[in-house]
Amino acid sequence: MEGIVLLYQDFFADWIEVMKDYGLKKLGLHVNTEQSNMADFLCWLKANRPLIERAEERGLTVEYFLHAFGYLLPEDFAGHRENWRQNEDGQRVKDYNCCPSSPELNSVEKNAEALAKQLKQYSHKYHFWVDDDFGKDIICHCEKCRNYSQWQQGLMLYRAMEQGVRMYDTEALFSYLVYGNSVFRDAGIDLGGFFIEFAPFLRRHDLPLAAKENKSYLEKILSLKKNFSHVDVLEYFLSFDYDSFCRGEQYERVKEDVRFYKSLGVEDVMTFAVFPEKNYVKKYGFSGIEKYAKLWS
Numbered sequence: 001m002e003g004i005v006l007l008y009q010d011f012f013a014d015w016i017e018v019m020k021d022y023g024l025k026k027l028g029l030h031v032n033t034e035q036s037n038m039a040d041f042l043c044w045l046k047a048n049r050p051l052i053e054r055a056e057e058r059g060l061t062v063e064y065f066l067h068a069f070g071y072l073l074p075e076d077f078a079g080h081r082e083n084w085r086q087n088e089d090g091q092r093v094k095d096y097n098c099c100p101s102s103p104e105l106n107s108v109e110k111n112a113e114a115l116a117k118q119l120k121q122y123s124h125k126y127h128f129w130v131d132d133d134f135g136k137d138i139i140c141h142c143e144k145c146r147n148y149s150q151w152q153q154g155l156m157l158y159r160a161m162e163q164g165v166r167m168y169d170t171e172a173l174f175s176y177l178v179y180g181n182s183v184f185r186d187a188g189i190d191l192g193g194f195f196i197e198f199a200p201f202l203r204r205h206d207l208p209l210a211a212k213e214n215k216s217y218l219e220k221i222l223s224l225k226k227n228f229s230h231v232d233v234l235e236y237f238l239s240f241d242y243d244s245f246c247r248g249e250q251y252e253r254v255k256e257d258v259r260f261y262k263s264l265g266v267e268d269v270m271t272f273a274v275f276p277e278k279n280y281v282k283k284y285g286f287s288g289i290e291k292y293a294k295l296w297s
């Protein structure tokens with residue numbers, strides 16, 4: 001299934017018919033935590049429920065792409081230094097996620113169930129993510145966690161959210177977000193209930209995946225496909241953040257990448273569409289979106 005992930009503030013009624021007309025099947029809504037937060041998004045969702053329902057009635061699948069972990073930590077987390085992650089220098093720091101061996105995960109589980117209830121989505125796919133590492137070491141080095149790899153620690157955090165969501169939706173299928181730099185050599189553990197969501201945001205966005213500069217990303221997705229039964233892709237084809245809107249030379253590059261993902265037999269290929277200014281498509285129209293959608297027809 002192919003579709004578009006928008007910042008929730010950029011979604012308005014016209015998108016529904018545009019996506020239907022162009023044959024795009026899935027709408028993702030995303031919160032950019034640098035611009036807004038989960039609480040604002042949930043207020044927006046409550047106020048815009050009729051719009052979401054209309055999209056679903058028209059046959060679009062609607063899902064939410066959320067860095068939710070920080071939001072799911074309990075309110076008193078700040079007061080529990082012993083549950084913060086321990087950095088390489090042995091200091092407890094409250095910068096990313098929490099110590100995966102801490103009891104905070106019980107609260108995360110409970111809060112994830114409550115969040116899923118609020119979203120009320122028809123689709124069983126959930127994209128609740130942990131904090132972005134941006135390639136940095138943000139794992140916990142405490143005595144209990146230090147023998148777990150980055151991958152395993154990630155899974156502990158994701159598992160807590162997944163268990164919570166599953167209390168609400170027994171058919172939930174949960175995203176494990178993998179950037180190009182994630183190492184999963186030691187992934188030989190049960191990933192039941194999860195799918196891999198490959199988001200190569202550190203790739204070169206001005207060159208196709210087949211270019212030698214993107215070799216590691218190409219190898220990564222081939223390896224993921226080999227190791228896991230269900231791999232989805234989250235790309236940045238229509239995101240101005242990456243100078244990669246589907247136009248000019250970029251059109252050929254995106255065309256080549258789409259052909260590659262098609263040949264791979266990936267179930268869902270979603271792409272971010274992030275615009276350089278508010279009301280961008282109201283001003284300039286949807287022609288870039290149409291051009292992109294045609295690559296899938």
Ligand SMILES: [Zn+2]
Binds near residue numbers: 085140
């Ligand atoms: Zn720890």
